[in-house]
Amino acid sequence: MEFRTRKLIKPEDLNAGNTLFGGQLLKWIDEEAAIYAMCQLNNRRVTTKFMSEINFISPAKLGDVVEIGIETIKIGITSITFKCEARVKDSEQAIIQIEKIVFVNLNENGLPSPHNKAKL
Numbered sequence: 139m140e141f142r143t144r145k146l147i148k149p150e151d152l153n154a155g156n157t158l159f160g161g162q163l164l165k166w167i168d169e170e171a172a173i174y175a176m177c178q179l180n181n182r183r184v185t186t187k188f189m190s191e192i193n194f195i196s197p198a199k200l201g202d203v204v205e206i207g208i209e210t211i212k213i214g215i216t217s218i219t220f221k222c223e224a225r226v227k228d229s230e231q232a233i234i235q236i237e238k239i240v241f242v243n244l245n246e247n248g249l250p251s252p253h254n255k256a257k258l
Contacts, residue, residue, distance in 0.1 A: 139207040139208070139209040139221070139223060140207060140208070140209070141205040141206065141207040141225070142170075142174075142206070142207070142208070143166070143170045143205070143206040144203050144204065144205050144206075144227060145166050145203070145204045145206070146201070146202075146203055146204075147198055147199065147200055147201060147202045147203075147204060148200070149200060152200060155197075156199065156200065157197035157198060157199055158197065158198040158199070158202070158204070158233070160192075160194060160234075163198075163204070163224060163233065163234060164192070166204070166206060166224075167206055167222055167224060167234070167236065167239075168186055168189075168239075170206045170208060171186070171208055171220055171222060171239050171241065172184060172186065172241065174208050174220065175218050175220075175241035178210065178218055178255065179218060179241075179243050179253045179255060180253075181243055181244070181253065183243070183244040183245070183246070183248070184241045184242065184243055184244060185241065185242050185244060186239070186240075186241055187217065187240040187241060187242045188238065188239070188240040189236060189238070189239050189240075190236060190237045190238035190239070191236075191237065192234060192235075192236050193234065193235045193236070193237075194233070194234050195231075195232045195233060195234060195235060196231050196232065196233055197233070198226050198233050202226045202227070202228070203226070203227040203228065204224055204225070204226065204227070204233065205224065205225050205226075205227045206222065206223075206224045207222065207223045207224070207225070208220045208221070208222050208239075209221050209222075211238070213255050215252050215253075216242055216243050216250040216251060216252055216253065217240050217241060217242050217243065217250075218240070218241050218243070218253075218255070219238055219239065219240045219241075220238075220239045220241075221235075221236065221237050221238060221239070222234075222235070222236040222239055223235050223236075
């Protein structure tokens with residue numbers, strides 16, 4: 139898995155327990171996965187279809203640098219599926235793991251559309 143994106147945890151990213159708010163991390167992951175899907179499918183019109191169980195493993199704190207890694211695990215007719223991990227850069231301690239994130243390729247009318255990528 140390649141870790142391409144890094145985010146610095148700032149005060150506005152914290153929850154009431156002073157650790158990284160899970161919703162903020164999921165926002166970063168969804169954005170990174172969408173960009174990755176756009177690049178893989180050569181189409182800016184993609185949408186998140188499904189996210190599997192989300193496994194929160196350990197907390198991250200103010201000032202930590204979070205790395206987000208995404209790996210393609212399946213290419214369907216209109217979809218692409220990834221797995222994802224976010225970790226603290228310095229320690230490489232996993233923060234979250236998601237086994238399956240599915241994005242759908244859309245046409246100009248916003249409907250699922252076949253892409254021209256080879257299946258895995």
